[in-house]
Amino acid sequence: MNKNHSPFVFRSGLIVVAAACLTLASAFAVAQENTNPVLTPQEDRITDRAIHRDHGIYRDTQQRIKTLNDGGRRVADYHLSKAQCWLDVSFHEYSRNDRGGFPQAALEESQRILTSLEEKKDPGWETPLVNGAEKLRPDLWERYDALKKHAGFQCATQQTACAEVELVHAGNEIHDAGWRHAKPYVQIAEDLTGAAEQAAEKCAPPPAPPVAAPVKLTLSADALFRFDKSTEQDLLVKGREELDEMAEKLRTGFPNVKRLSVIGHTDRLGGKAYNQKLSESRANTVKAYLEQRGVRVPITAEGRGLTEQVKACEGVSPRKALIDCLQPNRRVEVIVHEDAQP
Known part of the structure:
Protein backbone atom coordinates (compact mmCIF):
# COMPACT_ATOMS: atom_id res chain seq x y z
CA MET A 1 0.00 0.00 0.00
CA ASN A 2 1.22 3.48 -0.80
CA LYS A 3 2.50 5.00 2.42
CA ASN A 4 0.90 8.33 1.60
CA HIS A 5 -2.65 6.88 1.69
CA SER A 6 -3.32 5.25 5.02
CA PRO A 7 -6.55 3.35 5.73
CA PHE A 8 -7.42 5.99 8.35
CA VAL A 9 -7.31 8.82 5.83
CA PHE A 10 -9.50 6.82 3.44
CA ARG A 11 -12.05 6.01 6.11
CA SER A 12 -12.06 9.63 7.30
CA GLY A 13 -12.89 10.75 3.78
CA LEU A 14 -15.86 8.41 3.67
CA ILE A 15 -17.07 9.70 7.00
CA VAL A 16 -16.88 13.32 5.78
CA VAL A 17 -18.79 12.49 2.58
CA ALA A 18 -21.41 10.56 4.50
CA ALA A 19 -21.83 13.42 7.01
CA ALA A 20 -22.23 15.92 4.19
CA CYS A 21 -24.95 13.82 2.60
CA LEU A 22 -26.79 13.55 5.91
CA THR A 23 -26.51 17.31 6.42
CA LEU A 24 -27.99 18.02 2.97
CA ALA A 25 -30.83 15.58 3.58
CA SER A 26 -31.53 17.13 6.98
CA ALA A 27 -31.45 20.64 5.52
CA PHE A 28 -33.94 19.62 2.83
CA ALA A 29 -36.27 18.14 5.42
CA VAL A 30 -36.02 21.29 7.58
CA ALA A 31 -36.76 23.49 4.56
CA GLN A 32 -39.86 21.45 3.79
CA GLU A 33 -41.12 21.81 7.37
CA ASN A 34 -40.45 25.57 7.55
CA THR A 35 -43.44 26.24 5.34
CA ASN A 36 -45.38 26.05 8.62
CA PRO A 37 -44.00 28.92 10.80
CA VAL A 38 -45.10 27.37 14.12
CA LEU A 39 -42.39 26.47 16.60
CA THR A 40 -42.04 22.91 17.84
CA PRO A 41 -43.74 22.46 21.24
CA GLN A 42 -41.21 22.57 24.05
CA GLU A 43 -41.70 18.94 25.04
CA ASP A 44 -40.88 17.85 21.48
CA ARG A 45 -37.64 19.82 21.13
CA ILE A 46 -35.54 16.75 21.75
CA THR A 47 -33.99 16.21 18.33
CA ASP A 48 -31.53 18.19 16.27
CA ARG A 49 -33.98 18.07 13.41
CA ALA A 50 -36.72 19.81 15.44
CA ILE A 51 -34.33 22.50 16.67
CA HIS A 52 -32.89 23.05 13.18
CA ARG A 53 -36.42 23.42 11.86
CA ASP A 54 -37.27 26.07 14.46
CA HIS A 55 -34.03 27.92 13.80
CA GLY A 56 -35.01 27.96 10.14
CA ILE A 57 -38.26 29.74 11.05
CA TYR A 58 -36.27 32.38 12.92
CA ARG A 59 -33.88 32.78 9.98
CA ASP A 60 -36.77 33.15 7.56
CA THR A 61 -38.40 35.81 9.73
CA GLN A 62 -35.10 37.66 10.06
CA GLN A 63 -34.73 37.57 6.27
CA ARG A 64 -38.14 39.24 5.92
CA ILE A 65 -36.90 42.10 8.10
CA LYS A 66 -33.76 42.43 5.98
CA THR A 67 -35.80 42.43 2.77
CA LEU A 68 -37.97 45.29 4.04
CA ASN A 69 -34.85 47.22 4.99
CA ASP A 70 -33.30 46.52 1.58
CA GLY A 71 -36.48 47.97 0.09
CA GLY A 72 -35.91 51.30 1.83
CA ARG A 73 -37.59 51.00 5.25
CA ARG A 74 -35.21 52.35 7.88
CA VAL A 75 -33.75 50.03 10.53
CA ALA A 76 -34.92 52.57 13.12
CA ASP A 77 -38.47 52.67 11.73
CA TYR A 78 -40.87 52.19 14.66
CA HIS A 79 -42.70 49.21 13.20
CA LEU A 80 -39.65 47.47 11.76
CA SER A 81 -37.86 47.96 15.08
CA LYS A 82 -40.79 46.44 16.94
CA ALA A 83 -40.87 43.43 14.61
CA GLN A 84 -37.14 42.92 15.27
CA CYS A 85 -37.56 43.24 19.04
CA TRP A 86 -40.43 40.74 19.11
CA LEU A 87 -38.26 38.34 17.12
CA ASP A 88 -35.33 38.87 19.49
CA VAL A 89 -37.30 38.22 22.70
CA SER A 90 -38.95 35.20 21.11
CA PHE A 91 -35.59 33.66 20.23
CA HIS A 92 -34.16 34.61 23.63
CA GLU A 93 -36.89 32.71 25.47
CA TYR A 94 -36.79 29.83 22.98
CA SER A 95 -33.04 29.49 23.65
CA ARG A 96 -33.77 29.41 27.41
CA ASN A 97 -36.17 26.53 26.75
CA ASP A 98 -39.22 28.54 27.82
CA ARG A 99 -41.98 26.06 28.63
CA GLY A 100 -44.87 28.50 28.05
CA GLY A 101 -46.34 30.01 24.93
CA PHE A 102 -44.35 33.26 24.91
CA PRO A 103 -41.79 32.37 22.19
CA GLN A 104 -44.57 31.46 19.76
CA ALA A 105 -46.75 34.46 20.71
CA ALA A 106 -43.87 36.92 20.34
CA LEU A 107 -42.85 35.35 17.02
CA GLU A 108 -46.42 35.64 15.72
CA GLU A 109 -46.55 39.32 16.67
CA SER A 110 -43.30 39.93 14.78
CA GLN A 111 -44.70 38.13 11.75
CA ARG A 112 -48.01 40.01 11.96
CA ILE A 113 -46.20 43.35 11.80
CA LEU A 114 -44.03 42.17 8.91
CA THR A 115 -47.04 40.96 6.92
CA SER A 116 -48.70 44.37 7.32
CA LEU A 117 -45.55 46.16 6.20
CA GLU A 118 -45.12 43.84 3.23
CA GLU A 119 -48.72 44.50 2.21
CA LYS A 120 -48.15 48.26 2.72
CA LYS A 121 -50.72 48.41 5.52
CA ASP A 122 -50.51 50.15 8.90
CA PRO A 123 -49.61 47.56 11.58
CA GLY A 124 -51.05 49.82 14.26
CA TRP A 125 -49.35 51.51 17.20
CA GLU A 126 -50.63 49.41 20.09
CA THR A 127 -48.42 46.82 21.78
CA PRO A 128 -50.48 43.76 22.77
CA LEU A 129 -49.91 41.90 26.02
CA VAL A 130 -49.24 38.61 24.25
CA ASN A 131 -49.52 35.26 26.02
CA GLY A 132 -51.57 36.84 28.81
CA ALA A 133 -48.68 39.01 30.01
CA GLU A 134 -49.33 41.18 33.06
CA LYS A 135 -49.36 44.92 32.34
CA LEU A 136 -46.50 46.25 34.45
CA ARG A 137 -45.53 49.88 35.09
CA PRO A 138 -48.47 51.99 33.88
CA ASP A 139 -46.22 55.03 34.27
CA LEU A 140 -43.91 53.74 31.53
CA TRP A 141 -46.84 53.12 29.18
CA GLU A 142 -47.93 56.74 29.72
CA ARG A 143 -44.42 57.86 28.82
CA TYR A 144 -44.56 55.82 25.60
CA ASP A 145 -47.81 57.55 24.65
CA ALA A 146 -46.18 60.92 25.29
CA LEU A 147 -43.12 59.97 23.24
CA LYS A 148 -45.28 59.12 20.23
CA LYS A 149 -46.70 62.66 20.34
CA HIS A 150 -43.30 64.32 20.85
CA ALA A 151 -41.93 66.51 18.05
CA GLY A 152 -38.65 64.58 18.25
CA PHE A 153 -40.17 61.10 18.17
CA GLN A 154 -38.47 60.30 14.86
CA CYS A 155 -35.19 60.11 16.80
CA ALA A 156 -36.62 57.83 19.51
CA THR A 157 -38.60 55.26 17.53
CA GLN A 158 -36.29 52.28 17.99
CA GLN A 159 -35.83 52.69 21.75
CA THR A 160 -39.57 53.23 22.27
CA ALA A 161 -40.58 50.16 20.27
CA CYS A 162 -38.12 47.88 22.05
CA ALA A 163 -38.97 49.31 25.49
CA GLU A 164 -42.62 48.41 24.94
CA VAL A 165 -41.72 44.86 23.87
CA GLU A 166 -39.37 44.36 26.82
CA LEU A 167 -42.08 45.50 29.23
CA VAL A 168 -44.43 42.87 27.79
CA HIS A 169 -41.55 40.41 28.08
CA ALA A 170 -41.28 41.29 31.77
CA GLY A 171 -45.04 40.92 32.19
CA ASN A 172 -44.82 37.42 30.81
CA GLU A 173 -41.92 36.48 33.09
CA ILE A 174 -43.63 37.71 36.25
CA HIS A 175 -46.62 35.42 35.87
CA ASP A 176 -44.43 32.51 34.76
CA ALA A 177 -41.46 32.80 37.12
CA GLY A 178 -41.99 35.76 39.48
CA TRP A 179 -40.43 39.16 40.01
CA ARG A 180 -36.83 37.92 40.14
CA HIS A 181 -37.08 36.80 36.51
CA ALA A 182 -39.09 39.85 35.40
CA LYS A 183 -36.80 42.48 36.99
CA PRO A 184 -33.99 42.40 34.36
CA TYR A 185 -36.47 43.11 31.56
CA VAL A 186 -38.16 45.90 33.52
CA GLN A 187 -34.68 47.40 33.92
CA ILE A 188 -34.08 47.15 30.18
CA ALA A 189 -37.43 48.86 29.54
CA GLU A 190 -36.58 51.65 32.00
CA ASP A 191 -33.18 52.24 30.40
CA LEU A 192 -34.61 52.27 26.89
CA THR A 193 -37.37 54.67 27.94
CA GLY A 194 -34.88 57.13 29.41
CA ALA A 195 -32.71 56.90 26.30
CA ALA A 196 -35.75 57.46 24.07
CA GLU A 197 -36.78 60.58 25.99
CA GLN A 198 -33.27 62.01 25.81
CA ALA A 199 -33.07 61.29 22.09
CA ALA A 200 -36.45 62.93 21.48
CA GLU A 201 -35.44 66.06 23.42
CA LYS A 202 -32.17 66.38 21.50
CA CYS A 203 -33.82 65.74 18.15
CA ALA A 204 -33.99 68.96 16.20
CA PRO A 205 -37.18 69.19 14.14
CA PRO A 206 -36.54 69.38 10.42
CA PRO A 207 -35.94 73.01 9.46
CA ALA A 208 -38.86 74.69 7.79
CA PRO A 209 -38.07 75.86 4.28
CA PRO A 210 -37.24 79.55 4.29
CA VAL A 211 -40.04 81.78 3.09
CA ALA A 212 -39.44 85.25 1.70
CA ALA A 213 -41.69 88.09 2.79
CA PRO A 214 -44.36 88.81 0.13
Whole structure:
Protein backbone atom coordinates (compact mmCIF):
# COMPACT_ATOMS: atom_id res chain seq x y z
CA MET A 1 0.00 0.00 0.00
CA ASN A 2 1.22 3.48 -0.80
CA LYS A 3 2.50 5.00 2.42
CA ASN A 4 0.90 8.33 1.60
CA HIS A 5 -2.65 6.88 1.69
CA SER A 6 -3.32 5.25 5.02
CA PRO A 7 -6.55 3.35 5.73
CA PHE A 8 -7.42 5.99 8.35
CA VAL A 9 -7.31 8.82 5.83
CA PHE A 10 -9.50 6.82 3.44
CA ARG A 11 -12.05 6.01 6.11
CA SER A 12 -12.06 9.63 7.30
CA GLY A 13 -12.89 10.75 3.78
CA LEU A 14 -15.86 8.41 3.67
CA ILE A 15 -17.07 9.70 7.00
CA VAL A 16 -16.88 13.32 5.78
CA VAL A 17 -18.79 12.49 2.58
CA ALA A 18 -21.41 10.56 4.50
CA ALA A 19 -21.83 13.42 7.01
CA ALA A 20 -22.23 15.92 4.19
CA CYS A 21 -24.95 13.82 2.60
CA LEU A 22 -26.79 13.55 5.91
CA THR A 23 -26.51 17.31 6.42
CA LEU A 24 -27.99 18.02 2.97
CA ALA A 25 -30.83 15.58 3.58
CA SER A 26 -31.53 17.13 6.98
CA ALA A 27 -31.45 20.64 5.52
CA PHE A 28 -33.94 19.62 2.83
CA ALA A 29 -36.27 18.14 5.42
CA VAL A 30 -36.02 21.29 7.58
CA ALA A 31 -36.76 23.49 4.56
CA GLN A 32 -39.86 21.45 3.79
CA GLU A 33 -41.12 21.81 7.37
CA ASN A 34 -40.45 25.57 7.55
CA THR A 35 -43.44 26.24 5.34
CA ASN A 36 -45.38 26.05 8.62
CA PRO A 37 -44.00 28.92 10.80
CA VAL A 38 -45.10 27.37 14.12
CA LEU A 39 -42.39 26.47 16.60
CA THR A 40 -42.04 22.91 17.84
CA PRO A 41 -43.74 22.46 21.24
CA GLN A 42 -41.21 22.57 24.05
CA GLU A 43 -41.70 18.94 25.04
CA ASP A 44 -40.88 17.85 21.48
CA ARG A 45 -37.64 19.82 21.13
CA ILE A 46 -35.54 16.75 21.75
CA THR A 47 -33.99 16.21 18.33
CA ASP A 48 -31.53 18.19 16.27
CA ARG A 49 -33.98 18.07 13.41
CA ALA A 50 -36.72 19.81 15.44
CA ILE A 51 -34.33 22.50 16.67
CA HIS A 52 -32.89 23.05 13.18
CA ARG A 53 -36.42 23.42 11.86
CA ASP A 54 -37.27 26.07 14.46
CA HIS A 55 -34.03 27.92 13.80
CA GLY A 56 -35.01 27.96 10.14
CA ILE A 57 -38.26 29.74 11.05
CA TYR A 58 -36.27 32.38 12.92
CA ARG A 59 -33.88 32.78 9.98
CA ASP A 60 -36.77 33.15 7.56
CA THR A 61 -38.40 35.81 9.73
CA GLN A 62 -35.10 37.66 10.06
CA GLN A 63 -34.73 37.57 6.27
CA ARG A 64 -38.14 39.24 5.92
CA ILE A 65 -36.90 42.10 8.10
CA LYS A 66 -33.76 42.43 5.98
CA THR A 67 -35.80 42.43 2.77
CA LEU A 68 -37.97 45.29 4.04
CA ASN A 69 -34.85 47.22 4.99
CA ASP A 70 -33.30 46.52 1.58
CA GLY A 71 -36.48 47.97 0.09
CA GLY A 72 -35.91 51.30 1.83
CA ARG A 73 -37.59 51.00 5.25
CA ARG A 74 -35.21 52.35 7.88
CA VAL A 75 -33.75 50.03 10.53
CA ALA A 76 -34.92 52.57 13.12
CA ASP A 77 -38.47 52.67 11.73
CA TYR A 78 -40.87 52.19 14.66
CA HIS A 79 -42.70 49.21 13.20
CA LEU A 80 -39.65 47.47 11.76
CA SER A 81 -37.86 47.96 15.08
CA LYS A 82 -40.79 46.44 16.94
CA ALA A 83 -40.87 43.43 14.61
CA GLN A 84 -37.14 42.92 15.27
CA CYS A 85 -37.56 43.24 19.04
CA TRP A 86 -40.43 40.74 19.11
CA LEU A 87 -38.26 38.34 17.12
CA ASP A 88 -35.33 38.87 19.49
CA VAL A 89 -37.30 38.22 22.70
CA SER A 90 -38.95 35.20 21.11
CA PHE A 91 -35.59 33.66 20.23
CA HIS A 92 -34.16 34.61 23.63
CA GLU A 93 -36.89 32.71 25.47
CA TYR A 94 -36.79 29.83 22.98
CA SER A 95 -33.04 29.49 23.65
CA ARG A 96 -33.77 29.41 27.41
CA ASN A 97 -36.17 26.53 26.75
CA ASP A 98 -39.22 28.54 27.82
CA ARG A 99 -41.98 26.06 28.63
CA GLY A 100 -44.87 28.50 28.05
CA GLY A 101 -46.34 30.01 24.93
CA PHE A 102 -44.35 33.26 24.91
CA PRO A 103 -41.79 32.37 22.19
CA GLN A 104 -44.57 31.46 19.76
CA ALA A 105 -46.75 34.46 20.71
CA ALA A 106 -43.87 36.92 20.34
CA LEU A 107 -42.85 35.35 17.02
CA GLU A 108 -46.42 35.64 15.72
CA GLU A 109 -46.55 39.32 16.67
CA SER A 110 -43.30 39.93 14.78
CA GLN A 111 -44.70 38.13 11.75
CA ARG A 112 -48.01 40.01 11.96
CA ILE A 113 -46.20 43.35 11.80
CA LEU A 114 -44.03 42.17 8.91
CA THR A 115 -47.04 40.96 6.92
CA SER A 116 -48.70 44.37 7.32
CA LEU A 117 -45.55 46.16 6.20
CA GLU A 118 -45.12 43.84 3.23
CA GLU A 119 -48.72 44.50 2.21
CA LYS A 120 -48.15 48.26 2.72
CA LYS A 121 -50.72 48.41 5.52
CA ASP A 122 -50.51 50.15 8.90
CA PRO A 123 -49.61 47.56 11.58
CA GLY A 124 -51.05 49.82 14.26
CA TRP A 125 -49.35 51.51 17.20
CA GLU A 126 -50.63 49.41 20.09
CA THR A 127 -48.42 46.82 21.78
CA PRO A 128 -50.48 43.76 22.77
CA LEU A 129 -49.91 41.90 26.02
CA VAL A 130 -49.24 38.61 24.25
CA ASN A 131 -49.52 35.26 26.02
CA GLY A 132 -51.57 36.84 28.81
CA ALA A 133 -48.68 39.01 30.01
CA GLU A 134 -49.33 41.18 33.06
CA LYS A 135 -49.36 44.92 32.34
CA LEU A 136 -46.50 46.25 34.45
CA ARG A 137 -45.53 49.88 35.09
CA PRO A 138 -48.47 51.99 33.88
CA ASP A 139 -46.22 55.03 34.27
CA LEU A 140 -43.91 53.74 31.53
CA TRP A 141 -46.84 53.12 29.18
CA GLU A 142 -47.93 56.74 29.72
CA ARG A 143 -44.42 57.86 28.82
CA TYR A 144 -44.56 55.82 25.60
CA ASP A 145 -47.81 57.55 24.65
CA ALA A 146 -46.18 60.92 25.29
CA LEU A 147 -43.12 59.97 23.24
CA LYS A 148 -45.28 59.12 20.23
CA LYS A 149 -46.70 62.66 20.34
CA HIS A 150 -43.30 64.32 20.85
CA ALA A 151 -41.93 66.51 18.05
CA GLY A 152 -38.65 64.58 18.25
CA PHE A 153 -40.17 61.10 18.17
CA GLN A 154 -38.47 60.30 14.86
CA CYS A 155 -35.19 60.11 16.80
CA ALA A 156 -36.62 57.83 19.51
CA THR A 157 -38.60 55.26 17.53
CA GLN A 158 -36.29 52.28 17.99
CA GLN A 159 -35.83 52.69 21.75
CA THR A 160 -39.57 53.23 22.27
CA ALA A 161 -40.58 50.16 20.27
CA CYS A 162 -38.12 47.88 22.05
CA ALA A 163 -38.97 49.31 25.49
CA GLU A 164 -42.62 48.41 24.94
CA VAL A 165 -41.72 44.86 23.87
CA GLU A 166 -39.37 44.36 26.82
CA LEU A 167 -42.08 45.50 29.23
CA VAL A 168 -44.43 42.87 27.79
CA HIS A 169 -41.55 40.41 28.08
CA ALA A 170 -41.28 41.29 31.77
CA GLY A 171 -45.04 40.92 32.19
CA ASN A 172 -44.82 37.42 30.81
CA GLU A 173 -41.92 36.48 33.09
CA ILE A 174 -43.63 37.71 36.25
CA HIS A 175 -46.62 35.42 35.87
CA ASP A 176 -44.43 32.51 34.76
CA ALA A 177 -41.46 32.80 37.12
CA GLY A 178 -41.99 35.76 39.48
CA TRP A 179 -40.43 39.16 40.01
CA ARG A 180 -36.83 37.92 40.14
CA HIS A 181 -37.08 36.80 36.51
CA ALA A 182 -39.09 39.85 35.40
CA LYS A 183 -36.80 42.48 36.99
CA PRO A 184 -33.99 42.40 34.36
CA TYR A 185 -36.47 43.11 31.56
CA VAL A 186 -38.16 45.90 33.52
CA GLN A 187 -34.68 47.40 33.92
CA ILE A 188 -34.08 47.15 30.18
CA ALA A 189 -37.43 48.86 29.54
CA GLU A 190 -36.58 51.65 32.00
CA ASP A 191 -33.18 52.24 30.40
CA LEU A 192 -34.61 52.27 26.89
CA THR A 193 -37.37 54.67 27.94
CA GLY A 194 -34.88 57.13 29.41
CA ALA A 195 -32.71 56.90 26.30
CA ALA A 196 -35.75 57.46 24.07
CA GLU A 197 -36.78 60.58 25.99
CA GLN A 198 -33.27 62.01 25.81
CA ALA A 199 -33.07 61.29 22.09
CA ALA A 200 -36.45 62.93 21.48
CA GLU A 201 -35.44 66.06 23.42
CA LYS A 202 -32.17 66.38 21.50
CA CYS A 203 -33.82 65.74 18.15
CA ALA A 204 -33.99 68.96 16.20
CA PRO A 205 -37.18 69.19 14.14
CA PRO A 206 -36.54 69.38 10.42
CA PRO A 207 -35.94 73.01 9.46
CA ALA A 208 -38.86 74.69 7.79
CA PRO A 209 -38.07 75.86 4.28
CA PRO A 210 -37.24 79.55 4.29
CA VAL A 211 -40.04 81.78 3.09
CA ALA A 212 -39.44 85.25 1.70
CA ALA A 213 -41.69 88.09 2.79
CA PRO A 214 -44.36 88.81 0.13
CA VAL A 215 -43.83 91.89 -2.07
CA LYS A 216 -46.86 94.10 -2.70
CA LEU A 217 -47.16 95.95 -6.00
CA THR A 218 -50.01 98.50 -6.04
CA LEU A 219 -51.68 99.98 -9.12
CA SER A 220 -54.24 102.78 -9.10
CA ALA A 221 -57.58 101.58 -10.43
CA ASP A 222 -58.16 105.09 -11.80
CA ALA A 223 -55.01 104.73 -13.90
CA LEU A 224 -55.99 101.25 -15.05
CA PHE A 225 -59.69 101.52 -15.94
CA ARG A 226 -62.25 103.98 -17.20
CA PHE A 227 -64.47 105.26 -14.41
CA ASP A 228 -66.74 102.55 -12.97
CA LYS A 229 -65.52 99.99 -15.53
CA SER A 230 -63.63 96.70 -15.17
CA THR A 231 -63.14 94.72 -18.42
CA GLU A 232 -60.05 94.52 -20.59
CA GLN A 233 -61.77 96.76 -23.18
CA ASP A 234 -62.07 99.37 -20.41
CA LEU A 235 -58.30 99.48 -19.71
CA LEU A 236 -56.77 102.91 -20.27
CA VAL A 237 -53.64 103.38 -22.36
CA LYS A 238 -51.66 104.28 -19.24
CA GLY A 239 -53.11 101.25 -17.47
CA ARG A 240 -51.98 98.91 -20.24
CA GLU A 241 -48.50 100.43 -20.12
CA GLU A 242 -48.32 99.91 -16.35
CA LEU A 243 -49.47 96.30 -16.65
CA ASP A 244 -46.96 95.64 -19.45
CA GLU A 245 -44.18 97.00 -17.23
CA MET A 246 -45.40 94.88 -14.33
CA ALA A 247 -45.49 91.72 -16.46
CA GLU A 248 -41.91 92.36 -17.59
CA LYS A 249 -40.81 92.96 -14.01
CA LEU A 250 -42.49 89.76 -12.84
CA ARG A 251 -40.79 87.75 -15.59
CA THR A 252 -37.29 89.16 -15.01
CA GLY A 253 -37.12 90.89 -11.62
CA PHE A 254 -38.49 88.07 -9.46
CA PRO A 255 -36.54 84.90 -10.39
CA ASN A 256 -37.86 83.00 -7.35
CA VAL A 257 -41.52 83.94 -7.69
CA LYS A 258 -43.74 81.06 -6.62
CA ARG A 259 -47.25 82.47 -7.06
CA LEU A 260 -49.18 85.74 -7.34
CA SER A 261 -52.30 87.05 -5.65
CA VAL A 262 -54.27 89.81 -7.42
CA ILE A 263 -56.64 91.71 -5.11
CA GLY A 264 -59.14 94.34 -6.20
CA HIS A 265 -60.37 97.15 -3.92
CA THR A 266 -62.93 99.97 -4.25
CA ASP A 267 -63.72 103.13 -2.30
CA ARG A 268 -66.63 103.34 0.14
CA LEU A 269 -69.03 105.11 -2.20
CA GLY A 270 -71.91 103.02 -3.52
CA GLY A 271 -73.44 99.77 -2.36
CA LYS A 272 -71.48 96.95 -0.78
CA ALA A 273 -72.61 94.26 -3.23
CA TYR A 274 -71.92 96.47 -6.24
CA ASN A 275 -68.41 97.33 -5.04
CA GLN A 276 -67.65 93.66 -4.28
CA LYS A 277 -68.56 92.65 -7.83
CA LEU A 278 -66.58 95.55 -9.35
CA SER A 279 -63.46 94.69 -7.33
CA GLU A 280 -63.66 91.02 -8.34
CA SER A 281 -64.08 91.88 -12.02
CA ARG A 282 -61.08 94.23 -12.01
CA ALA A 283 -58.89 91.64 -10.23
CA ASN A 284 -59.82 88.98 -12.78
CA THR A 285 -59.07 91.35 -15.67
CA VAL A 286 -55.60 92.10 -14.30
CA LYS A 287 -54.96 88.37 -13.74
CA ALA A 288 -55.91 87.53 -17.32
CA TYR A 289 -53.83 90.40 -18.70
CA LEU A 290 -50.69 89.27 -16.87
CA GLU A 291 -51.18 85.69 -18.05
CA GLN A 292 -51.55 86.89 -21.65
CA ARG A 293 -48.24 88.77 -21.27
CA GLY A 294 -46.29 85.62 -20.36
CA VAL A 295 -46.49 85.44 -16.55
CA ARG A 296 -46.49 81.68 -16.05
CA VAL A 297 -46.75 81.22 -12.28
CA PRO A 298 -50.07 80.37 -10.59
CA ILE A 299 -52.23 83.49 -10.09
CA THR A 300 -55.27 83.84 -7.85
CA ALA A 301 -57.72 86.74 -8.10
CA GLU A 302 -60.13 88.04 -5.48
CA GLY A 303 -62.14 91.14 -4.74
CA ARG A 304 -62.45 92.76 -1.34
CA GLY A 305 -64.79 95.55 -2.31
CA LEU A 306 -64.91 98.40 0.19
CA THR A 307 -63.73 96.35 3.21
CA GLU A 308 -60.11 97.59 3.30
CA GLN A 309 -60.07 101.37 3.07
CA VAL A 310 -56.67 103.06 3.36
CA LYS A 311 -58.03 106.63 3.52
CA ALA A 312 -61.28 107.68 5.23
CA CYS A 313 -61.73 111.28 3.96
CA GLU A 314 -64.31 112.06 6.65
CA GLY A 315 -66.02 115.44 6.24
CA VAL A 316 -64.60 116.08 2.76
CA SER A 317 -66.96 117.86 0.31
CA PRO A 318 -68.18 118.59 -2.29
CA ARG A 319 -68.56 115.15 -3.89
CA LYS A 320 -65.83 115.67 -6.50
CA ALA A 321 -63.35 116.53 -3.76
CA LEU A 322 -64.45 113.43 -1.87
CA ILE A 323 -64.00 111.23 -4.94
CA ASP A 324 -60.51 112.65 -5.45
CA CYS A 325 -59.67 112.14 -1.77
CA LEU A 326 -60.79 108.50 -1.87
CA GLN A 327 -58.61 107.70 -4.90
CA PRO A 328 -55.99 105.63 -2.92
CA ASN A 329 -58.76 103.20 -1.95
CA ARG A 330 -59.52 102.42 -5.60
CA ARG A 331 -56.60 100.11 -6.30
CA VAL A 332 -55.46 96.71 -7.50
CA GLU A 333 -52.70 94.99 -5.51
CA VAL A 334 -50.46 92.25 -6.87
CA ILE A 335 -48.84 90.25 -4.05
CA VAL A 336 -45.66 88.43 -5.11
CA HIS A 337 -44.93 85.29 -3.09
CA GLU A 338 -41.34 84.12 -3.50
CA ASP A 339 -39.20 81.21 -2.37
CA ALA A 340 -36.39 82.47 -0.18
CA GLN A 341 -32.90 82.57 -1.62
CA PRO A 342 -30.83 79.51 -0.59
